[in-house]
Amino acid sequence: MADTLLDIRGLKTWFKVEDGMVRAVDGVDLHIDRGETVGVVGESGCGKTVTARSVLKLIDMPPGRFEAGQILWQGRDLIPLDQGEMNKIRAREIAIIFQEPMTSLNPVYTVGDQIAEVIALHQKLSPKQAMAGAAEMLRLVNIPNPQKRVHDYPHQFSGGMRQRVMIAMALSCQPKLLIADEPTTALDVTIQAQILELMHEMKDKFGMAIMLITHAMGVVAETCQRVTVMYAGKVVEEAPVEALFADPRHPYTQGLIRSIPRIDRAVSRQARLESIQGTVPSLLNPPAGCRFAARCKYAMDICTQGIPPLKEVAPGHRVACVL
Amino acid sequence: MNAPLAPAEDLLKVRDLRKRFAVRGGIFSRTVDQVHAVDGVSFEIGKGETLGLVGESGCGKSTTGRCILRLIEPSSGEVWFQGNNVTRMGGDELQKLRRDMQIIFQDPYASLNPRLKVGAIIGEALTIHKLAPTQKAMEDRVVQLLETVGLQPDHMHRFPHEFSGGQRQRIGIARALAVEPKLIVCDEPVSALDVSIQAQVINLLEDLQEEFGLTYLFIAHDLSVVEHISTRVAVMYLGRVVEIAPSRELYDNPLHPYTEALLSAVPIPDPTVKRKRIMLQGDVPNPIRPPSGCHFHTRCPIARPDCAQRVPELRESKPGHWVSCHYSG
Ligand SMILES: Nc1ncnc2c1ncn2[C@@H]1O[C@H](COP(=O)(O)OP(=O)(O)OP(=O)(O)O)[C@@H](O)[C@H]1O
Ligand SMILES: Nc1ncnc2c1ncn2[C@@H]1O[C@H](COP(=O)(O)OP(=O)(O)O)[C@@H](O)[C@H]1O
Ligand code: SF4
Ligand code: SF4
Ligand SMILES: [Mg+2]
Ligand SMILES: [Mg+2]
Numbered sequence A: 001m002a003d004t005l006l007d008i009r010g011l012k013t014w015f016k017v018e019d020g021m022v023r024a025v026d027g028v029d030l031h032i033d034r035g036e037t038v039g040v041v042g043e044s045g046c047g048k049t050v051t052a053r054s055v056l057k058l059i060d061m062p063p064g065r066f067e068a069g070q071i072l073w074q075g076r077d078l079i080p081l082d083q084g085e086m087n088k089i090r091a092r093e094i095a096i097i098f099q100e101p102m103t104s105l106n107p108v109y110t111v112g113d114q115i116a117e118v119i120a121l122h123q124k125l126s127p128k129q130a131m132a133g134a135a136e137m138l139r140l141v142n143i144p145n146p147q148k149r150v151h152d153y154p155h156q157f158s159g160g161m162r163q164r165v166m167i168a169m170a171l172s173c174q175p176k177l178l179i180a181d182e183p184t185t186a187l188d189v190t191i192q193a194q195i196l197e198l199m200h201e202m203k204d205k206f207g208m209a210i211m212l213i214t215h216a217m218g219v220v221a222e223t224c225q226r227v228t229v230m231y232a233g234k235v236v237e238e239a240p241v242e243a244l245f246a247d248p249r250h251p252y253t254q255g256l257i258r259s260i261p262r263i264d265r266a267v268s269r270q271a272r273l274e275s276i277q278g279t280v281p282s283l284l285n286p287p288a289g290c291r292f293a294a295r296c297k298y299a300m301d302i303c304t305q306g307i308p309p310l311k312e313v314a315p316g317h318r319v320a321c322v323l
Numbered sequence B: 001m002n003a004p005l006a007p008a009e010d011l012l013k014v015r016d017l018r019k020r021f022a023v024r025g026g027i028f029s030r031t032v033d034q035v036h037a038v039d040g041v042s043f044e045i046g047k048g049e050t051l052g053l054v055g056e057s058g059c060g061k062s063t064t065g066r067c068i069l070r071l072i073e074p075s076s077g078e079v080w081f082q083g084n085n086v087t088r089m090g091g092d093e094l095q096k097l098r099r100d101m102q103i104i105f106q107d108p109y110a111s112l113n114p115r116l117k118v119g120a121i122i123g124e125a126l127t128i129h130k131l132a133p134t135q136k137a138m139e140d141r142v143v144q145l146l147e148t149v150g151l152q153p154d155h156m157h158r159f160p161h162e163f164s165g166g167q168r169q170r171i172g173i174a175r176a177l178a179v180e181p182k183l184i185v186c187d188e189p190v191s192a193l194d195v196s197i198q199a200q201v202i203n204l205l206e207d208l209q210e211e212f213g214l215t216y217l218f219i220a221h222d223l224s225v226v227e228h229i230s231t232r233v234a235v236m237y238l239g240r241v242v243e244i245a246p247s248r249e250l251y252d253n254p255l256h257p258y259t260e261a262l263l264s265a266v267p268i269p270d271p272t273v274k275r276k277r278i279m280l281q282g283d284v285p286n287p288i289r290p291p292s293g294c295h296f297h298t299r300c301p302i303a304r305p306d307c308a309q310r311v312p313e314l315r316e317s318k319p320g321h322w323v324s325c326h327y328s329g
Helices: A048-055 A083-092 A111-122 A127-140 A159-172 A189-206 A217-223 A241-246 A251-258 B061-068 B091-100 B118-128 B135-148 B153-157 B165-177 B195-212 B223-229 B247-252 B257-264
Strands: A004-017 A020-033 A037-041 A064-073 A094-097 A177-181 A209-214 A226-231 A234-240 A311-314 A317-319 B010-024 B032-046 B050-054 B076-081 B101-104 B183-187 B215-219 B232-237 B240-246 B315-318 B321-323
Touching: A004 A048, A004 A209, A020 A037, A020 A048, A020 A064, A020 A209, A020 A234, A037 A048, A037 A217, A048 A064, A048 A094, A048 A177, A048 A209, A083 A094, A083 A111, A094 A159, A111 A127, A111 A159, A127 A159, A159 A189, A189 A209, A189 A217, A189 B257, A209 A217, A217 A241, A226 A241, A226 A251, A234 A241, A234 A251, A251 B195, B010 B061, B010 B215, B032 B061, B032 B215, B032 B240, B050 B061, B050 B223, B061 B076, B061 B101, B061 B183, B061 B215, B091 B101, B101 B165, B118 B135, B118 B153, B118 B165, B135 B153, B135 B165, B165 B195, B195 B215, B195 B223, B215 B223, B223 B247, B232 B247, B232 B257, B240 B247, B240 B257
Parallel strands: A037 A209, A037 A226, A094 A177, A177 A209, B050 B215, B050 B232, B101 B183, B183 B215
Antiparallel strands: A004 A020, A004 A064, A226 A234, A234 A317, A311 A317, B010 B032, B010 B076, B232 B240, B240 B321, B315 B321
């Protein structure tokens, strides 16, 4: 594919802990094309954040380490790059926003200073011009009174506004890829709607690709073009969004989609929710074979014998299941 | 003001409940401000019913729940439980009330004592209320409760940290059930759980309600979950109830502009569904200085000038469907 921006191949990011090795990301394949919005979904602990942080090499090593795989950014593997080269990529090409914006905003600097600093990294501007640019970015993300608010500190903003500030900062470097790790999970639905709408507008304006990490299937359905479903450190299904919801193939994906109550369906209250029994396995010495087997109602003997590889079942629709 | 009609016999009645918290104005300010966390809330819950309580963070849902149990003292208003005025109760009566009303918390991690084994956590309430005369009776009851919530008997010998989030929430539910309560305030019981586990716990709560005839006040910010589990739903905004209706009616025919916006913001897990979204501007205002008149007027898409002056009453617009808005319903 000529248009592939990011191509993660067989990535394994492991963590050495006292009791052994946590196989947080254990053979992940994931690609994102230019201008595309790709959702990464799965329950907590399945390796979404570690995958995202691996791309920007924001993993503490040790205890973490890249055990195998490649992270191809426009064809070039990021894994061997040194800090200096990675900094260039972080400043200009790939930006990331986190679930809790307070952890990535510096509390002792004004938001204007922080955004201006990012702007100054890739444009030669006077401090005054950079600050004007920061105000402009705040205006873009719909912060009222941007000229005045650039002088405020992060704690003076509400949770939703801080996430807007984070988006403004991330977009200041005009990245080709924006990685958003649960950007709305901590927010109320009305504010979530504002942020998702904002990301949509910004995408139209700047044309960047988005990797949207979330555990909310509703958010995926409304914002993504393609979806990757992760379970216990592995990709279990990958499909265009319509295909994933219309015809989920992996029993885990089916369970995820069916276990959410739906307010748009009048029958919902009468029916019992379909639930997935059991819990996510430990990634410290994960089970052999299919990692979903202990919770899967279709599990057979062969499921525990080998790890089912991702197989294409329809164009762009791949599933890791023996069925 | 007449309060909303409940179908069955009322187990709980809340009348004009208010709770103010004193807070410091700013970092350097010495003035003490008041947060009107709950600002005149009235509703009732029929026996065997589930009343859902929804609204954005900070609108006063948890404070309402805690005032009902008198875990915090209401500033004014009344709470009636089975015809008795809870707000007037003293020592012994309150102790007895704690048997009839229980609470399950959002955070299954923080709400269980990490130093106690599960058996002791569940057994504690049995001891306080003298419900297990012997050690044997106590163990039998704990085993029975563990099985009721889908855990194993030998789990009683383990500590909370040895369990997953969903299992811990089951322990919290077993602890609440131990005293055979009539009403359980469920304060965001599934919000911290993954969807697949969330479904397990919701199903469990529904089964228990059927088996023991329980009544729930179900607090949550996830409207899909609330719609699923509730008989009726009350929507709160900045300390006030703005709408109450039977669950399906509320979702099909929301009358209050805030309810409408809240519902339209819920993402639907179906990429073929395209809906018109009502985008609310800005954030929830500061509850220390809530807007005058109708609290919602600063964000309301249909507000008129007098909304900033007059407080709308909660009135019955259709049988069982109550709304507080001058211009809708
Ligand atoms: N002990 C307290 N002291 C001061 N203010 C308080 C206290 N407890 C709650 N508040 C304030 O009262 C208001 C209502 O809080 P409450 O916890 O009831 O909200 P909630 O609707 O349960 O929100 P959430 O969805 O975030 O749980 C908020 O403005 C909150 O900051
Ligand atoms: N620094 C670390 N040391 C050890 N284990 C880790 C570390 N960071 C993450 N993990 C583990 O890796 C797994 C995946 O975590 P994460 O990517 O954060 O999940 P999520 O899908 O919720 O974002 C989890 O089991 C987590 O406990
Ligand atoms: S491989 Fe087997 S256990 Fe795994 S999801 Fe498919 S059927 Fe279930
Ligand atoms: S009373 Fe006025 S401001 Fe309040 S909800 Fe109704 S129209 Fe909107
Ligand atoms: Mg994460
Ligand atoms: Mg609360």
